[in-house]
Amino acid sequence: MPAAVLFLFYLLVVCTPLALAALQDQPPRGLWDELATGAGMAGLAILLVEFVLSGRFRSISGRIGMDVTMRLHQLLARSAAVLIVLHPFLYQGQQSLDPGQTPPDSGALNFGFDGLWPGIVAWLLLGALMAMAIGRDALYRHEHWRLTHGVMALIVAALGVLHATRAGQYSREPVVTWVWASLLGIAVLSLFWVYVIKPIWKRAHLWRVSRVRSLADRTWELRLAPEGHDGLRYAPGQFAWISIGRSAFSLNENPFSIASAPSDGPELRFVIKELGDFTNHIGDVKTGARAYVDAPFGALKLAGHERAAGICLVAGGVGIAPMLSHLRALTAAKDPRPRLLIYGNRHTGQIVHGEELRQMERETPFTLVHVLSEPPDGWTGETGLVRRDLLERYIDEEARQSWVFVLCGPPPMLHVVETALLEMGVLANRILSEQFSYD
Amino acid sequence: MTDRTSRQRITRVFWTLTLSVVAAVIVFALRGYWP
Numbered sequence: 001m002p003a004a005v006l007f008l009f010y011l012l013v014v015c016t017p018l019a020l021a022a023l024q025d026q027p028p029r030g031l032w033d034e035l036a037t038g039a040g041m042a043g044l045a046i047l048l049v050e051f052v053l054s055g056r057f058r059s060i061s062g063r064i065g066m067d068v069t070m071r072l073h074q075l076l077a078r079s080a081a082v083l084i085v086l087h088p089f090l091y092q093g094q095q096s097l098d099p100g101q102t103p104p105d106s107g108a109l110n111f112g113f114d115g116l117w118p119g120i121v122a123w124l125l126l127g128a129l130m131a132m133a134i135g136r137d138a139l140y141r142h143e144h145w146r147l148t149h150g151v152m153a154l155i156v157a158a159l160g161v162l163h164a165t166r167a168g169q170y171s172r173e174p175v176v177t178w179v180w181a182s183l184l185g186i187a188v189l190s191l192f193w194v195y196v197i198k199p200i201w202k203r204a205h206l207w208r209v210s211r212v213r214s215l216a217d218r219t220w221e222l223r224l225a226p227e228g229h230d231g232l233r234y235a236p237g238q239f240a241w242i243s244i245g246r247s248a249f250s251l252n253e254n255p256f257s258i259a260s261a262p263s264d265g266p267e268l269r270f271v272i273k274e275l276g277d278f279t280n281h282i283g284d285v286k287t288g289a290r291a292y293v294d295a296p297f298g299a300l301k302l303a304g305h306e307r308a309a310g311i312c313l314v315a316g317g318v319g320i321a322p323m324l325s326h327l328r329a330l331t332a333a334k335d336p337r338p339r340l341l342i343y344g345n346r347h348t349g350q351i352v353h354g355e356e357l358r359q360m361e362r363e364t365p366f367t368l369v370h371v372l373s374e375p376p377d378g379w380t381g382e383t384g385l386v387r388r389d390l391l392e393r394y395i396d397e398e399a400r401q402s403w404v405f406v407l408c409g410p411p412p413m414l415h416v417v418e419t420a421l422l423e424m425g426v427l428a429n430r431i432l433s434e435q436f437s438y439d
Numbered sequence: 440m441t442d443r444t445s446r447q448r449i450t451r452v453f454w455t456l457t458l459s460v461v462a463a464v465i466v467f468a469l470r471g472y473w474p
Contacts, residue, residue, distance in 0.1 A: 007452060018467045034467060038465075038468050068448075072456075075450075076456065079456075083460075428444075
């Protein structure tokens with residue numbers, strides 16, 4: 001299913017409660033009251049669909065990319081919040097004198113406490129949820145954040161549905177109530193899938209750490225071997241959520257790009273830089289430690305680009321991991337197409353798998369360009385940051401028209417490179433990129 | 440559209456979805472005002 005169809009389906013789902021309300025044989029109330037009701041219903045529908053935009057569903061993130069999924073999740077949550085915050089303030093109509101007994105044709109509003117309290121609590125909790133989401137990096141450990149975010153979001157959604165079906169003039173109709181219940185059911189199932197079903201599956205598909213070694217400055221290689229199963233089916237360029245030495249039900253997982261190629265065998269290889277809580281201690285992980293893998297994710301795949309005349313890979317720092325996967329797969333497949341790797345680092349101590357890359361350069365149609373922002377004395381390679389002038393020197397007119405471009409690295413670098421490639425005439429659909437932070 | 444960066448495309452998708460929903464809310468609210 002193409003991404004555009006996915007987005008149309010999203011709109012269809014979000015607008016369904018509104019459409020069913022409009023089709024009811026009830027005379028519309030005043031403009032502001034209808035706007036208030038519409039905003040509340042649309043906001044609640046967006047909120048309920050947020051659960052499947054959590055990034056853990058391959059049918060979505062595999063099509064539009066994990067970073068796109070997560071960014072849309074964050075942005076659409078803001079739309080839902082604006083609609084829901086406005087919802088109570090837009091009402092201007094007359095209050096029902098007999099709470100809970102608003103006849104459909106009275107035009108009065110049902111302010112009965114039974115229907116109102118879930119809405120008020122959900123409205124206040126939503127504010128807290130948003131504040132926690134904005135301050136999550138500073139305030140919480142990742143696993144605590146995931147748990148509180150998921151549980152609070154579910155409480156907000158359930159209270160929102162309760163409010164809509166008790167207080168709402170339209171949502172009390174069975175067909176609309178059924179739609180709300182279905183959306184809430186999907187939200188509950190999505191959490192159940194992520195926090196119960198997947199961990200059970202992961203426990204039955206155990207991995208063991210087969211090797212941990214230092215590759216470069218604060219950068220490690222982690223290898224995982226499947227235990228009692230055939231391993232993972234993945235495409236080069238994809239990534240995995242990994243937890244090591246914890247329960248399969250642990251919420252403490254980290255995403256890492258797979259650096260091995262499927263042709264290398266069942267063992268998975270990762271390149272991990274010390275960047276946070278878990279990664280700072282990656283060097284202490286013992287061989288044989290239990291590991292759980294939730295994968296594959298990500299859309300940084302060359303599938304669909306088989307007719308590209310060549311492949312240009314641009315990596316910044318640990319963004320080399322998916323590029324290694326691609327290069328290893330292309331080498332193993334004896335792919336005759338030319339490939340170019342532009343590999344940016346601060347200094348030579350950060351370069352990983354330098355010898356393997358040099359060997360590829362000798363044995364395959366592969367050009368390697370190192371770019372260092374802090375080069376050592378006597379460095380004869382490229383210096384500075386990966387910018388347009390550098391790209392123009394290595395990517396000729398023919399490549400701009402016929403190659404596919406794969407980018408992975410820190411967001412500022414990706415933005416500069418992507419903008420430069422577009423200005424150089426590369427078509428957007430030939431540029432694949434995935435950044436490794438979402439904000 | 441082929442001339443946008445991925446960040447611009449995400450923003451465009453977001454605004455398209457959000458404005459479509461807002462338009463649906465407005466149409467819903469105004470439905471009593473046309474014959």
